[in-house]
Amino acid sequence: xxxxxxxxxxxxxxxxxxxxxxxxxxxxxxxxxxxxxxxxxxxxxxxxxxxxxxxxxxxxxxxxxxxxxxxxxxxxxxxxxxxxxxxxxxxxxxxxxxxxxxxxxxxxxxxxxxxxxxxxxxxxxxxxxxxxxxxxxxxxxxxxxxxxxxxxxxxxxxxxxxxxxxxxxxxxxxxxxxxxxxxxxxxxxxxxxxxxxxxxxxxxxxxxxxxxxxxxxxxxxxxxxxxxxxxxxxxxxxxxxxxxxxxxxxxxxxxxxxxxxxxxxxxxxxxxxxxxxxxxxxxxxxxxxxxxxxxxxxxxxxxxxxxxxxxxxxxxxxxxxxxxxxxxxxxxxxxxxxxxxxxxxxxxxxxxxxxxxxxxxxxxxxxxxxxxxxxxxxxxxxxxxxxxxxxxxxxxxxxxxxxxxxxxxxxxxxxxxxxxxxxxxxxxxxxxxxxxxxxxxxxxxxxxxxxxxxxxxxxxxxxxxxxxxxxxxxxxxxxxxxxxxxxxxxxxxxxxxxxxxxxxxxxxxxxxxxxxxxxxxxxxxxxxxxxxx
Amino acid sequence: xxxxxxxxxxxxxxxxxxxxxxxxxxxxxxxxxxxxxxxxxxxxxxxxxxxxxxxxxxxxxxxxxxxxxxxxxxxxxxxxxxxxxxxxxxxxxxxxxxxxxxxxxxxxxxxxxxxxxxxxxxxxxxxxxxxxxxxxxxxxxxxxxxxxxxxxxxxxxxxxxxxxxxxxxxxxxxxxxxxxxxxxxxxxxxxxxxxxxxxxxxxxxxxxxxxxxxxxxxxxxxxxxxxxxxxxxxxxxxxxxxxxxxxxxxxxxxxxxxxxxxxxxxxxxxxxxxxxxxxxxxxxxxxxxxxxxxxxxxxxxxxxxxxxxxxxx
Numbered sequence: 001x002x003x004x005x006x007x008x009x010x011x012x013x014x015x016x017x018x019x020x021x022x023x024x025x026x027x028x029x030x031x032x033x034x035x036x037x038x039x040x041x042x043x044x045x046x047x048x049x050x051x052x053x054x055x056x057x058x059x060x061x062x063x064x065x066x067x068x069x070x071x072x073x074x075x076x077x078x079x080x081x082x083x084x085x086x087x088x089x090x091x092x093x094x095x096x097x098x099x100x101x102x103x104x105x106x107x108x109x110x111x112x113x114x115x116x117x118x119x120x121x122x123x124x125x126x127x128x129x130x131x132x133x134x135x136x137x138x139x140x141x142x143x144x145x146x147x148x149x150x151x152x153x154x155x156x157x158x159x160x161x162x163x164x165x166x167x168x169x170x171x172x173x174x175x176x177x178x179x180x181x182x183x184x185x186x187x188x189x190x191x192x193x194x195x196x197x198x199x200x201x202x203x204x205x206x207x208x209x210x211x212x213x214x215x216x217x218x219x220x221x222x223x224x225x226x227x228x229x230x231x232x233x234x235x236x237x238x239x240x241x242x243x244x245x246x247x248x249x250x251x252x253x254x255x256x257x258x259x260x261x262x263x264x265x266x267x268x269x270x271x272x273x274x275x276x277x278x279x280x281x282x283x284x285x286x287x288x289x290x291x292x293x294x295x296x297x298x299x300x301x302x303x304x305x306x307x308x309x310x311x312x313x314x315x316x317x318x319x320x321x322x323x324x325x326x327x328x329x330x331x332x333x334x335x336x337x338x339x340x341x342x343x344x345x346x347x348x349x350x351x352x353x354x355x356x357x358x359x360x361x362x363x364x365x366x367x368x369x370x371x372x373x374x375x376x377x378x379x380x381x382x383x384x385x386x387x388x389x390x391x392x393x394x395x396x397x398x399x400x401x402x403x404x405x406x407x408x409x410x411x412x413x414x415x416x417x418x419x420x421x422x423x424x425x426x427x428x429x430x431x432x433x434x435x436x437x438x439x440x441x442x443x444x445x446x447x448x449x450x451x452x453x454x455x456x457x458x459x460x461x462x463x464x465x466x467x468x469x470x471x472x473x474x475x476x477x478x479x480x481x482x483x484x485x486x487x488x489x490x491x492x493x494x495x496x497x498x499x500x501x502x503x504x505x506x507x508x509x510x511x512x513x514x515x516x517x518x519x520x521x522x523x524x525x526x527x528x529x530x531x532x533x
Numbered sequence: 534x535x536x537x538x539x540x541x542x543x544x545x546x547x548x549x550x551x552x553x554x555x556x557x558x559x560x561x562x563x564x565x566x567x568x569x570x571x572x573x574x575x576x577x578x579x580x581x582x583x584x585x586x587x588x589x590x591x592x593x594x595x596x597x598x599x600x601x602x603x604x605x606x607x608x609x610x611x612x613x614x615x616x617x618x619x620x621x622x623x624x625x626x627x628x629x630x631x632x633x634x635x636x637x638x639x640x641x642x643x644x645x646x647x648x649x650x651x652x653x654x655x656x657x658x659x660x661x662x663x664x665x666x667x668x669x670x671x672x673x674x675x676x677x678x679x680x681x682x683x684x685x686x687x688x689x690x691x692x693x694x695x696x697x698x699x700x701x702x703x704x705x706x707x708x709x710x711x712x713x714x715x716x717x718x719x720x721x722x723x724x725x726x727x728x729x730x731x732x733x734x735x736x737x738x739x740x741x742x743x744x745x746x747x748x749x750x751x752x753x754x755x756x757x758x759x760x761x762x763x764x765x766x767x768x769x770x771x772x773x774x775x776x777x778x779x780x781x782x783x784x785x786x787x788x789x790x791x792x793x794x795x796x797x798x799x800x801x802x803x804x805x806x807x808x809x810x811x812x813x814x815x816x817x818x819x820x821x822x823x824x825x826x827x828x829x830x831x832x833x834x835x836x837x838x839x840x841x842x843x844x845x846x
Contacts, residue, residue: 029696029699029709042805044615044616044809045571045615045616050571051571051572051573051576051584125572125573125576125577125580125581125584126573126576127573130577182583182584182587183587184617186617202626202627202797203613203616203618203623203626204627204797204801204802204805205626205627205797206797239699239795240797241698241795242792242795242801242804243792243793243795245682245685245793246685246697246698246792246793246794246795249685249686249689249690249697249698250697250698250699250795252690252697253689253690253693253696253697255696255697255698255699405808406570406808407563407564407565407566407569407570407808407809407810408563408564408565409565410565410569410570411564411565411566411569412564414569414578456578458577
């Protein structure tokens with residue numbers, strides 16, 4: 001064999017080996033049938049009581065269980081609790097745990113674990129935890145299966161506070177619950193349907209879970225975060241993929257089974273793929289426009305009301321989603337999915353009138369200054385801010401719209417300096433979004449505050465004591481009818497004083513391979529009841 | 534030679550100190566801090582302040598710097614403020630994909646760029662030369678992220694011959710590893726290869742005009758031997774320098790390509806840490822990148838003596 005033909009043969013052999021290896025690699029990259037692999041958002045903080053923004057709840061729902069949960073009608077249902085009873089004057093709740101509950105380390109869930117967990121959770125930074133603590137006189141262990149929660153005074157929304165739509169108090173072992181609130185726990189032993197696998201955890205890359213074989217699901221069918229959490233896969237692989245297009249490509253090639261949320265801009269890539277199903281698995285979002293009440297012209301109520309008339313929910317939602325099937329205009333401050341939704345005083349938000357907006361802006365003292373609008377986050381928030389800026393320009397308002405990352409936006413929104421004097425630091429309008437379920441219960445809505453007098457309190461610095469009083473009255477109302485009346489009254493106040501403006505509801509669909517069945521819609525991505533065929 | 538290496542290593546220390554001070558100030562002076570990000574959207578200012586104190590962010594900047602630099606001196610890069618893991622652990626988990634991406638890219642770019650450059654120089658003025666130069670200009674001009682998405686669309690989604698994303702360690706099989714690295718390597722390596730091609734062509738064209746090349750032809754050496762033994766070896770110092778400088782380009786490119794192909798490497802870690810204002814991670818990663826860059830330059834300097842005996846003397 002000549003030297004040249006030897007080299008040629010070796011090259012052929014190498015090429016063949018690479019092809020064989022590639023074939024085997026193609027097979028390897030598909031998740032096995034008993035493994036659900038999904039592309040999700042990054043999660044940084046795993047401690048369920050610590051904080052850390054949106055993604056911690058995604059982790060929490062897999063690893064931890066809670067005493068109660070919301071069903072799809074926003075009614076509180078027992079979860080770890082077997083039964084619960086209130087005393088006659090509604091100041092003491094007695095909760096008995098279900099039999100057979102275990103932590104992932106094999107230890108039984110005891111009342112002492114629940115008490116310690118609730119105490120740690122209530123010391124956290126979340127709005128509902130704050131309200132829980134405010135009303136709590138004591139939390140006590142009665143016996144190994146029973147706890148009592150004693151309130152300082154009756155509170156109509158007590159069960160809702162105890163459950164918290166997005167961040168239910170996760171039950172962790174007592175030994176971990178003793179960790180101070182400003183220190184994160186490092187052992188993620190829970191009692192939820194999945195066991196976290198710390199050895200396979202690579203921050204920013206992946207979180208893996210296995211089925212908790214000793215988990216005893218409830219017998220009821222799953223509904224939102226309530227009901228039976230039955231697990232049909234052996235392993236759950238959460239792959240963190242930051243780029244939207246990469247997630248979509250990986251789903252189409254079958255490298256992953258599911259994408260938590262498909263961005264609207266890439267939806268068309270998946271619509272015609274017969275191997276992919278598009279369906280909203282998470283409750284929607286609501287766009288919010290926060291207004292700085294400290295600086296002219298929005299220190300004047302008329303200028304804030306001008307924004308209500310300038311906004312078009314229809315235009316905004318079309319810009320965000322591009323498809324009427326994915327949005328809903330909504331007159332209510334409490335979102336249209338809330339039992340307290342009402343159209344009281346909503347004429348301005350539902351009927352755009354640019355002439356009226358122009359007139360109110362003039363009466364509100366607008367003198368030609370540039371309005372600083374900023375936003376962070378998704379393309380949806382960007383679209384929301386862009387449509388707002390365009391409508392403001394139509395009524396003769398000068399606007400500077402800045403998009404920035406979340407860290408910079410959070411730093412800027414707490415700045416109280418006058419944006420007319422220091423436009424680089426101060427702000428007039430901040431656009432963000434929240435989960436659809438967040439504002440559904442007026443008394444628990446952390447984003448709605450009227451405590452901003454003297455540059456203190458929540459950003460936006462709304463100074464209107466009616467808000468706080470009506471929220472308290474709502475919590476203390478004796479009946480549902482009374483609550484609805486107060487919710488309507490509070491909505492009138494919101495549309496009068498305008499702490500912020502809601503710009504309608506929109507949703508992102510999840511996308512999954514057609515062999516994935518049984519996915520449940522919930523306020524957070526949950527992966528029980530799901531299976532692969 | 535040993536003395537030279539030791540001297541160069543010591544010379545790197547002030548560079549690293551300057552980088553450390555610069556990075557520390559830059560990230561701390563950027564608006565936003567980790568306490569804001571860690572706290573919930575409805576956390577009160579008082580609660581955020583408490584969190585800031587627990588993270589040690591309430592201390593004066595110079596105190597924080599002294600604590601950080603003292604830890605660095607003992608080899609402790611600190612602990613991530615968000616993930617609560619040591620920075621060294623986070624980097625150890627992420628360095629493998631980046632190192633392998635750098636190696637495959639470097640190999641691809643050098644083994645393709647140098648021969649193409651030599652070929653273009655040898656066939657100067659012909660259609661070979663023009664074609665290679667057009668190829669090089671394209672490679673240099675087309676943005677990496679666009680090229681990456683186009684490759685994924687065609688090779689992964691439409692033809693399903695390579696994966697769309699991810700990284701598989703070489704320990705799990707060379708074939709699988711290679712399979713995942715093909716697209717990121719070509720995407721990241723295209724501009725780097727174009728740079729090497731152009732520099733190689735320019736230097737070889739100059740060397741081919743030298744008398745000793747004419748002598749080599751005159752004594753009957755075959756063209757390939759003249760090109761690679763005489764012309765290329767005498768052009769190697771500028772080429773090796775460009776390969777070294779190109780390493781900086783590679784570090785920049787890694788950040789984008791790791792995102793496009795979902796490779797969990799150091800580039801991705803840097804982006805996450807910057808957006809989250811995770812000070813210890815940003816400082817640690819940039820310090821390590823700077824150290825690698827200084828090291829690469831040292832290796833490039835030392836390699837001169839291999840190619841040019843005059844340097845040794």
